[in-house]
Amino acid sequence: DAGVTQSPTHLIKTRGQQVTLRCSPKSGHDTVSWYQQALGQGPQFIFQYYEEEERQRGNFPDRFSGHQFPNYSSELNVNALLLGDSALYLCASSLDTPGGYTFGSGTRLTVV
Amino acid sequence: AQSVTQLGSHVSVSEGALVLLRCNYSSSVPPYLFWYVQYPNQGLQLLLKYTTGATLVKGINGFEAEFKKSETSFHLTKPSAHMSDAAEYFCAVSDVPHGNKLVFGAGTILRVKS
Numbered sequence: 001d002a003g004v005t006q007s008p009t010h011l012i013k014t015r016g017q018q019v020t021l022r023c024s025p026k027s028g029h030d031t032v033s034w035y036q037q038a039l040g041q042g043p044q045f046i047f048q049y050y051e052e053e054e055r056q057r058g059n060f061p062d063r064f065s066g067h068q069f070p071n072y073s074s075e076l077n078v079n080a081l082l083l084g085d086s087a088l089y090l091c092a093s094s095l096d097t098p099g100g101y102t103f104g105s106g107t108r109l110t111v112v
Numbered sequence: 113a114q115s116v117t118q119l120g121s122h123v124s125v126s127e128g129a130l131v132l133l134r135c136n137y138s139s140s141v142p143p144y145l146f147w148y149v150q151y152p153n154q155g156l157q158l159l160l161k162y163t164t165g166a167t168l169v170k171g172i173n174g175f176e177a178e179f180k181k182s183e184t185s186f187h188l189t190k191p192s193a194h195m196s197d198a199a200e201y202f203c204a205v206s207d208v209p210h211g212n213k214l215v216f217g218a219g220t221i222l223r224v225k226s
Contacts, residue, residue, distance in 0.1 A: 004155075033213065042116075042202055042216035043156070056213055090155055092214075100146065101214065103156040 004104035006091050012110045013081050019109060021076040025093030026102045031055075032074040033101065034066060035090040043090055049074055078109075086111045114139045114205050118217035126225045131175075131190040133220050135203030138184065145186040146204040146214065147177055156202065162186065173197070198224045 005024040013019050025032050031050045035043035045058035049068035063079045072093075078085055088108050092101040119134040137143055144163050148156040160171025167179040177188045186203060200221045204214040 006155075035214075042204075042218050043214075045213035045215070048213060058213060092156075100158045100161050102158070103148070105155040108153075 004091055004093050004102050006089075006104035006107050008107060009105070010108045010110075012112060015081055015083060015111055017081050018077065018079045019081060021078075021089050021091075021107045021109070023074045023076070023091030023093075023104060025072050025074070025091075029093035029095055029102065030072050031094045032068055032072065033092045033094070034074070034076045035092065036060070037088040037090055037106070039087070046076070081111045083111050085109065114143070114215045116203050116205050116215055116217035118201075118203050118220050120220055121218065122221045122223065124223040124225060125193045127195055128192050131188070131193045131197065131222065133188040133201050133203075133222065135177075135186045135188065135217060136184055137186060137203070137205045139205055144206045145177075145179060146206070147171065147175070147186075147188050148202045148204065148216075150200045150202065150219075152199075159188070159201075193222075193224045195224050195226065198222055 003026050007022045033048040034046040037043040046060050047057040048055050052068045065077045068074045088106040090106045091104045094101045115138045117136045146161045147159040149159050150156050159175050160169045162169045162179045170176045175190045177186050200219045202219045203217045206212050206214050
């Protein structure tokens with residue numbers, strides 16, 4: 001059973017560009033959350049999707065947006081990239097019931 | 113607002129020694145608590161979680177943690193460290209088991225000396 005799959009694994013973008021990161025949740029999971037982990041820090045919550053809607057959002061600007069598809073997969077979009085957006089972006093999936101989150105291996109985004 | 117404090121950004125132990133990683137939390141509602149491990153260039157792997165019930169929680173790889181409400185703590189322990197335990201460990205809190213975000217601590221890097 002595949003866990004959470006994220007693509008691409010690494011990405012280099014230029015300041016001002018736009019980027020889309022993708023996540024396929026663990027089989028059976030219906031909730032997807034995105035986290036940003038800057039170097040040397042703990043993950044920071046960006047937002048969570050359930051039933052194709054954004055259910056909760058962290059303290060991130062509107063440049064960060066997302067989408068969840070009917071098959072529960074999700075995308076994270078970041079517009080007008082800044083150097084400070086360089087980080088590991090983690091996707092986590094879960095069931096909307098007590099349990100635990102399953103994290104993917106992340107996408108390493110470097111903005112130059 | 114919820115928060116997590118991990119005491120000690122770096123912890124060094126000898127192989128075979130006790131591992132103790134400290135975590136204190138702040139939550140306005142009964143918390144759900146988690147410990148995750150992260151190996152270099154990888155995602156997070158769940159070690160153990162506390163939701164309700166028994167306050168001593170056993171996880172994978174011989175780790176365990178005890179929820180102490182009076183101390184607002186959820187320290188992670190392992191009786192005997194192994195070289196393969198060297199990694200970064202994150203404590204996290206969520207006030208709803210799901211449907212709510214995880215708030216992570218800053219992490220503790222565990223070094224195991226031979």
